[in-house]
Amino acid sequence: MIHPAYVSTYVPKRCGLATYTHHLRTSVRQAQMKKGAKPADTVIAVVDPDEALDYDPSLLRIRRNAREDYRDMARRLNDSPVTVVSLQHEFGIFGGDAGEYVLDFVRELRKPLITTFHTVLRSPEEPYRRIQEEIARRSDRILVMNRHAADQLAEQYRVPKDKCAYIPHGTPSPVPEQREAMRAKLGWSNRRVVMTFGLLSPNKGIELILEALPEVVRHIPDVLYAIVGQTHPQVKKAEGEAYRERLRDMIRTQGLDRHVTMIDRYLSESELVHTLMACDLYVTPYPGMEQVTSGTLAYAVGLGRPVLSTPYAYARDLLRPYPELLIPYGDADAWARAVTAHLSDPGRLQEWERKIRQIGKEMNWPRVGERHLNLFGELSQLRRSYADRSENIASASR
Numbered sequence: 070m071i072h073p074a075y076v077s078t079y080v081p082k083r084c085g086l087a088t089y090t091h092h093l094r095t096s097v098r099q100a101q102m103k104k105g106a107k108p109a110d111t112v113i114a115v116v117d118p119d120e121a122l123d124y125d126p127s128l129l130r131i132r133r134n135a136r137e138d139y140r141d142m143a144r145r146l147n148d149s150p151v152t153v154v155s156l157q158h159e160f161g162i163f164g165g166d167a168g169e170y171v172l173d174f175v176r177e178l179r180k181p182l183i184t185t186f187h188t189v190l191r192s193p194e195e196p197y198r199r200i201q202e203e204i205a206r207r208s209d210r211i212l213v214m215n216r217h218a219a220d221q222l223a224e225q226y227r228v229p230k231d232k233c234a235y236i237p238h239g240t241p242s243p244v245p246e247q248r249e250a251m252r253a254k255l256g257w258s259n260r261r262v263v264m265t266f267g268l269l270s271p272n273k274g275i276e277l278i279l280e281a282l283p284e285v286v287r288h289i290p291d292v293l294y295a296i297v298g299q300t301h302p303q304v305k306k307a308e309g310e311a312y313r314e315r316l317r318d319m320i321r322t323q324g325l326d327r328h329v330t331m332i333d334r335y336l337s338e339s340e341l342v343h344t345l346m347a348c349d350l351y352v353t354p355y356p357g358m359e360q361v362t363s364g365t366l367a368y369a370v371g372l373g374r375p376v377l378s379t380p381y382a383y384a385r386d387l388l389r390p391y392p393e394l395l396i397p398y399g400d401a402d403a404w405a406r407a408v409t410a411h412l413s414d415p416g417r418l419q420e421w422e423r424k425i426r427q428i429g430k431e432m433n434w435p436r437v438g439e440r441h442l443n444l445f446g447e448l449s450q451l452r453r454s455y456a457d458r459s460e461n462i463a464s465a466s467r
Contacts, residue, residue: 072449077115079128096441118133265365284402375421376388
């Protein structure tokens, strides 16, 4: 019997980690049913004190800033039928300085622990270093979505290579048969569409595409750049919609009103899949080269869309067979040339779609769920006592 417990943010919270965990849970349950097993699991949602969301009443909860909840929840799981705990780690979702309250949870837990690191910093400063190092030490297995991240963990925290496992970021499956209908619905039928999606913030590099776009327009007059997604809640809280207005000013100044559209709303999973399928070229012009995961790039590749990206860590790993798809950050001329080359040649675009789909097929949720279930089954066989776990931790510290 495999009974996983997931510790993360969770839907209906509009958060990438919440969505990821929901899909992971669903795909694991489907993999269990495919094998003839009756699914059983537990979800522990990390919630903010001011949230008034309609959570499933069966979910257990950790109040983000209530330190006692972390230790209490670990004890509750210790006395439960749970066979393995899947911890989704991002520094910003847990309470305390740099999310340090999660350490109380992992210290108290007596169940096999698999931690998925959604961020692995190249040169972590304190307190990030000690927090991630202790989580790594206390975990029975560490999952990463970037093969280079495993090397970083080994180098920074002396994590044994065999303790790390690579499983790609899960994605929906392509629906190519609905592409033309969605293009017509969006008014994109006669446009060549470049797209970026995600919560809008200054760290997405959108200005770079806007800077490159006038040169693209000169060669491809029907090009349209679609910027899809709401403003990031933290950005909106700090400055309202000032950043979005700055982008609009840039669009007007460069005479790009007819060539840029902003879809300023939250898209459901189904809408997002169909909108991605409707674009011709997906771009992630991110400036931060240390970023080890990107759900947006993962979705685009999983859906088989042609892509261009700056060479941040996740893009380098995911697109490593095709380094020509990695365009330097800050080089608007290079971006203009690359976008123009892709959009001006339908045959070339179709060939890139075929190549990207080959990468993406291993990322679709049914396959990713199956791989997680196999790992959950392996770890569920562990029945470590507190003494065993303590000895392992002490040995790793020496």
